[in-house]
Amino acid sequence: MEKKDYKGSVEQIEQIALETYKLIISSSLKEAIPGQFISILCPNKTLRRPFSIAHFDSEKNELTVLFKLKGEGTNYIANLKKGDVVNFLAPLGNGFELVNKKALLVGAGIGIAPMLFLKKELDKKNIDNYFIAGFKNNEEVIKGADKTVVGGSVLDDIDSIIEEKKIELIYSCGPNIVLKKLADIALKKNIESQLALERVMACSIGVCRGCVIKLIKKQEIVTASVCKDGPVFLGSEIIWD
Ligand SMILES: Cc1cc2nc3c(=O)[nH]c(=O)nc-3n(C[C@H](O)[C@H](O)[C@H](O)COP(=O)(O)OP(=O)(O)OC[C@H]3O[C@@H](n4cnc5c(N)ncnc54)[C@H](O)[C@@H]3O)c2cc1C
Ligand code: FES
Known part of the structure; x- marks a missing residue:
């Protein structure tokens, strides 16, 4: 499915564990597969924040992410309220x-x-x-x-x-x-x-090359971007830093 910029709205936001939140977003995103992620735009931040899709309800067109508080971006998201607008890119990566x-x-x-x-x-x-x-x-x-x-x-x-x-x-x-x-x-x-895999991401769409890793495929070393070619890779092909 082609990745797109979505404007969704917060359906639910709740704390589910220590410094851990569940966010349910309602949007026109029609499908996603496990392992794919979304990248949320936070105000005054150039770089979007990537989060794995933890559930996708295709009947209600709702997606869920679970996230831990880390810095400004995740604190902003944790303070969203029901009905607030969420801009995000999705569905990203290969699952x-x-x-x-x-x-x-x-x-x-x-x-x-x-x-x-x-x-x-x-x-x-x-x-x-x-x-x-x-x-x-x-x-x-x-x-x-x-x-x-x-x-x-x-x-x-x-x-x-x-x-x-x-x-x-x-x-x-x-x-x-x-x-x-x-x-x-x-x-x-x-x-x-x-x-x-998780890597710090700038563009999240395979353009900046900031998340590139090395893989070994058919005895040859090749590069791959975690955001576009991954984030899921075969363990047997990953060259660990
Ligand atoms: C493919 C992918 C899936 C992810 N899924 C989840 C998830 O389901 N739940 C969850 O809690 N976290 C997830 N993360 C990590 C999450 O993106 C970071 O915790 C978040 O971006 C932190 O943003 P911040 O502004 O609060 O923190 P800050 O530390 O202020 O962020 C500063 C910058 O560093 C980047 N950054 C910081 N930590 C990470 C990290 N661990 N990984 C990638 N970028 C980082 C931010 O995106 C931002 O650009 C995922 C990361 C990737 C790459
Ligand atoms: S984050 Fe830009 S290429 Fe992956």
Whole structure:
């Protein structure tokens, strides 16, 4: 679907965990897939703020994002009220490829957002899946996973879960350190991993080259922009910094 500038309105904004908000936007956006994101325009800020789509309701034309407070942009969004206008670009990037394989979903911290959307779409297609999410503490927990790890690492029991559940494919979003470890685990176990990366973005549409990473494809090193070619990449192709 072609990306476009949308003018939506706030349907709902609420705090759901420590410094974490849920924003539901009503707009004319007709479709989106898990892993894609939107980029919200904040007043007096040249750079839009990117957020993963955490849910898309095609009947109501509503999309949901979950976000953590960080700086001025996210504080502005957290203070929006029902009915306020939201300007955003969408749908951005390439999302996860839904494959009919037993899937493990791993969401670390606010990285749970796109995984919640992915889980719903996998369930709709009756694709067997198991979803683990990890958070630093109880106050930050966002519900929705089959297993929630608080305090420890979301990867602590990952090997045994992969074996027990006969996992054939790993999907994840979270900090680079978690994604890199998952890419290594998947390679060792000879299973595919699809990982949603996060990079500081300026244009969000593949023009500025500010979010470029290196990939290895067919033994050749190539570059790709996280905003346009990603944010989802095969773990086996990512060259980690
Ligand atoms: C593809 C993608 C999806 C994302 N999805 C989510 C999500 O679902 N929920 C969520 O809470 N956050 C998400 N982020 C991170 C989110 O974009 C930043 O937290 C947000 O832009 C911070 O803006 P700020 O003005 O509050 O912070 P500031 O620190 O004031 O931002 C200053 C500048 O740095 C950029 N920036 C700061 N932190 C990040 C970051 N971690 N990633 C990218 N750019 C950053 C901002 O966009 C802005 O241009 C995502 C980032 C990307 C790239
Ligand atoms: S942010 Fe400009 S190319 Fe990705």
